[in-house]
Amino acid sequence: AQSVAQPEDQVNVAEGNPLTVKCTYSVSGNPYLFWYVQYPNRGLQFLLKYITGDNLVKGSYGFEAEFNKSQTSFHLKKPSALVSDSALYFCAVRHDTGTASKLTFGTGTRLQVTL
């Protein structure tokens, strides 16, 4: 079965410092990986995706993610955190079920950026 794991419930970082939100995956076949962000009382918003190609994927709001096949990881990164980045972040893997591809989400990591 396809799955993703987010080992940290919460990540705390000071504004201006780099941030990393961790994600590991388990898939059969090629991985198709996504990051989404959820702000309070809102739906999820797409940040970035890895399909094929470069291992460093750039996305919205200055975020990027590093795909590492040997470690089966897809960590979300940002060089300099902002207080406005505080939100809930979800890693997801897309897999083919025969009739459609589905997204399976991790449990989410809450990012708290403080001044």
Next chain:
Amino acid sequence: NAGVTQTPKFQVLKTGQSMTLQCAQDMNHEYMSWYRQDPGMGLRLIHYSVGAGITDQGEVPNGYNVSRSTTEDFPLRLLSAAPSQTSVYFCASSRTGSSYNSPLHFGNGTRLTVT
């Protein structure tokens, strides 16, 4: 462009009542889906549809029905509400169901409480 619109935003039901959560999208997306979000469990897929007249079950379909009579609308019906269905429900759509390149677009959610 409204995107994905969910109504109502909040709902309180008594055990055994039925209701329909509405979802509409104006992006001409083929693929639509329903997720529920529970603390510590991420998002779990309830039902999905790859086009008008075609629906299929997701990870947690029991107690829910769906239909897709038009491209735009994908209502979720709770047949006999139970306290275990207390959750936040999200509708999401994407351009196609088979392309790994299509990110999901989410509505802002319906917060349902069953007493």
